[in-house]
Amino acid sequence: MTPVPPVPPMRPILLTDLPIRDDLRGRSPYGAPQIDVPVRLNTNENPYPPSAGLVADLAEAVRRDAGELNRYPDRDAMALREDLAAYLGHGLSARQVWAANGSNEVLQQILQAFGGPGRSALGFEPSYSMHPIITTGASTRWISGAREDDFGLDPGKAVAAIEEHRPDIVFLTSPNNPTGTALTMDVVQRVVEAAPGMVVVDEAYFEFARTGTPSALRLLPGNPRLIVTRTMSKAFAMAGTRLGYLAADPAVIEALLLVRLPYHLSTLTQAAARVAVAHRDELLGTVDRLRAERDDCVRRLREHGLSVADSDANFVLFGRFRDRHAVWEALLEHGVLIREVGPPEWLRVSVGTAQEMAAFHEALSAVLAVSDVIPASGRPGRDEPEESA
Numbered sequence: 001m002t003p004v005p006p007v008p009p010m011r012p013i014l015l016t017d018l019p020i021r022d023d024l025r026g027r028s029p030y031g032a033p034q035i036d037v038p039v040r041l042n043t044n045e046n047p048y049p050p051s052a053g054l055v056a057d058l059a060e061a062v063r064r065d066a067g068e069l070n071r072y073p074d075r076d077a078m079a080l081r082e083d084l085a086a087y088l089g090h091g092l093s094a095r096q097v098w099a100a101n102g103s104n105e106v107l108q109q110i111l112q113a114f115g116g117p118g119r120s121a122l123g124f125e126p127s128y129s130m131h132p133i134i135t136t137g138a139s140t141r142w143i144s145g146a147r148e149d150d151f152g153l154d155p156g157k158a159v160a161a162i163e164e165h166r167p168d169i170v171f172l173t174s175p176n177n178p179t180g181t182a183l184t185m186d187v188v189q190r191v192v193e194a195a196p197g198m199v200v201v202d203e204a205y206f207e208f209a210r211t212g213t214p215s216a217l218r219l220l221p222g223n224p225r226l227i228v229t230r231t232m233s234k235a236f237a238m239a240g241t242r243l244g245y246l247a248a249d250p251a252v253i254e255a256l257l258l259v260r261l262p263y264h265l266s267t268l269t270q271a272a273a274r275v276a277v278a279h280r281d282e283l284l285g286t287v288d289r290l291r292a293e294r295d296d297c298v299r300r301l302r303e304h305g306l307s308v309a310d311s312d313a314n315f316v317l318f319g320r321f322r323d324r325h326a327v328w329e330a331l332l333e334h335g336v337l338i339r340e341v342g343p344p345e346w347l348r349v350s351v352g353t354a355q356e357m358a359a360f361h362e363a364l365s366a367v368l369a370v371s372d373v374i375p376a377s378g379r380p381g382r383d384e385p386e387e388s389a
């Protein structure tokens with residue numbers, strides 16, 4: 001441990017004054033800017049708020065359970081896990097489903113159980129920035145594998161990377177964030193066969209995938225080292241509830257019970273999530289609209305002559321810009337917040353309502369008309385991903 005220098009009086013304490021873990025020094029936290037502007041298209045939320053009927057049911061559920069808040073919640077969230085298993089289908093039961101405060105907590109529990117000092121996790125980038133952050137936060141070595149130029153995964157190269165590094169955990173994100181790319185079952189199956197340890201398929205955006213896109217859930221039978229994670233934060237339009245979940249072999253859930261905090265999922269979270277599952281037809285009813293807006297967005301961005309990644313999610317990655325920060329900032333001046341994420345010349349826009357998308361396209365047209373930030377030349381590329389995104 002680095003010795004901590006004495007702090008001179010009368011100056012603010014800095015992070016580096018504290019005896020923080022050596023491997024956390026110099027790191028950046030997750031930080032999507034939360035700026036209050038009229039059009040926020042930067043964190044892939046569903047733009048449609050819950051209906052009055054859903055809000056009333058939520059209020060009723062909270063009122064019902066509030067009388068027992070002196071007691072701890074159901075530690076194992078059995079009723080919710082039964083609901084989620086029924087939603088997922090594929091013959092799953094509650095014993096194969098686990099839930100936590102957002103899929104980020106699910107991922108953290110996976111890292112705590114299957115990663116740790118001396119262990120490693122491999123992901124194929126550009127991908128979700130929280131995978132390396134959660135991995136290194138659990139003192140696990142992060143290995144950055146690469147996606148292809150079209151942001152897909154070549155099964156042969158993925159297997160070669162696994163054989164070279166022998167990671168304890170492999171992350172596959174499908175559809176991938178920030179590129180929108182869905183993986184074929186062939187790639188997932190080959191990775192599961194090659195991986196010496198656990199394989200996590202992060203399906204946070206699965207409900208937005210084009211019709212016919214298979215879920216890795218179908219590969220669970222006979223693959224006890226496969227974990228499929230999902231969330232209520234995106235298609236389910238419940239980001240504020242903080243509810244993520246996974247499906248896996250019951251033995252995987254036994255492992256997670258060793259590391260989870262007791263009573264990690266509050267009574268109110270469990271109640272809200274159960275109401276959300278009960279209202280799933282309504283909540284997921286916006287998905288078709290968002291998919292149509294997404295496809296329209298891809299088409300319009302291509303009409304500008306931009307490079308656009310095909311998307312199976314509720315966002316679109318587009319570029320390439322000599323100075324993407326200038327484009328991001330110019331859009332912000334027009335009241336539109338998108339995300340600087342992914343390879344350095346690209347930007348990501350989340351799909352909002354029709355009105356929000358109209359505002360985005362209008363602002364982008366204005367920005368492209370007056371600036372020389374116009375696309376850098378060249379085919380869509382696979383540059384080094386950003387560290388904090």
Ligand SMILES: *Cc1c(COP(=O)(O)O)cnc(C)c1O
Binds near residue numbers: 044230231239243
């Ligand atoms: C948004 C997102 C999540 C969701 O995280 P929650 O903690 O459930 O809100 C998980 N994985 C990916 C790839 C995401 O983009």
